[in-house]
Amino acid sequence: MSRRENSLCRLSHLGRTRRTIEPERTIEPERTVEPERTIEPQVIINYQQSAEYFESIYVKNTSGRRILSFKSLIDGISDISSHCSSCSVAKISLDLERRKGLSTECVFKCACGWVAVICSDSDCNTLSINDSFTWGCECSPVGFSAGTSLLTTMDLPCPDYRTFKKAEVNCKALKEDAFAQEMKENLARERELAIEANSFVIVEGVRYAAITVCVDGGWSKRSYGHSYTANCGIGVIIGMQTKKIIFADTRCSTCIVCDKGNIENQDHDCPKNWSGPATAMESHILKSGFAQSRLHGLVYRKFIGDGDSSVHANIEDVYPGIKAKKN
Ligand SMILES: [Zn+2]
Ligand SMILES: [Zn+2]
Numbered sequence: 001m002s003r004r005e006n007s008l009c010r011l012s013h014l015g016r017t018r019r020t021i022e023p024e025r026t027i028e029p030e031r032t033v034e035p036e037r038t039i040e041p042q043v044i045i046n047y048q049q050s051a052e053y054f055e056s057i058y059v060k061n062t063s064g065r066r067i068l069s070f071k072s073l074i075d076g077i078s079d080i081s082s083h084c085s086s087c088s089v090a091k092i093s094l095d096l097e098r099r100k101g102l103s104t105e106c107v108f109k110c111a112c113g114w115v116a117v118i119c120s121d122s123d124c125n126t127l128s129i130n131d132s133f134t135w136g137c138e139c140s141p142v143g144f145s146a147g148t149s150l151l152t153t154m155d156l157p158c159p160d161y162r163t164f165k166k167a168e169v170n171c172k173a174l175k176e177d178a179f180a181q182e183m184k185e186n187l188a189r190e191r192e193l194a195i196e197a198n199s200f201v202i203v204e205g206v207r208y209a210a211i212t213v214c215v216d217g218g219w220s221k222r223s224y225g226h227s228y229t230a231n232c233g234i235g236v237i238i239g240m241q242t243k244k245i246i247f248a249d250t251r252c253s254t255c256i257v258c259d260k261g262n263i264e265n266q267d268h269d270c271p272k273n274w275s276g277p278a279t280a281m282e283s284h285i286l287k288s289g290f291a292q293s294r295l296h297g298l299v300y301r302k303f304i305g306d307g308d309s310s311v312h313a314n315i316e317d318v319y320p321g322i323k324a325k326k327n
Contacts, residue, residue, distance in 0.1 A: 101159025
């Protein structure tokens, strides 16, 4: 860089610093009266027309920490930098912060009226930060109290209980849908492999692809030192070719809302679907799994399982005319 360029750089730097320290001298009266002329329309559309803009509670407390989208931060710095190089005022400060749980929107405003927003959620994120927090708690697994204790200790803002619960219900529904979709794909793959291997069986005059499955279930009998029978049981069927789950279900004999007899909550998402003994849960789940197989064009011709004879006796006669064989 030549000496002349160097001195020009210093001059431009000094000029910008002076404008920041003494903005009053450089503000043009016309711009102060009509700041709308200098606002870039695109930024205004993103910021002021957002759905919750008018209902927001603004804070201007800069203490603590925030989680911001890295893309939003880089874009924001770049926008502010390029605005400073073209604006005659170039005096930018944090105008306000809009917070909703972990989600933060920092609005930076120039004295000329131009605004830039740096936020927690940008297009590159698949889930909003409040939803991500709930999913993280589900996977950890910890509840609302443990999750918010962690955030508070780290000096981060927390979502409120209602927002968390709403995201939790949504998370549960999405997980169930994804699991059902995955099982459907696994069933289709098992059928493809059985057809490739020319493995078929005729049931009630219809030809089905015949496969071998692995079955198991579980329900806890007792905790240490107590006599205890579980309220919930699980059963799983795994395709032997893909080694993936093709059926899974649960049985639950209790519900905290129903057990309290609260008639105001009759439309709740009730988990209670079992009134028999806990010992019969596993065989009931596996039997319904076998019974549904023909809907997917499959017959579970052979099965591998542990030594529970009552379960095997229950599922071997599911298909009319043939017996499912234990391998
Ligand atoms: Zn400006
Ligand atoms: Zn219930």
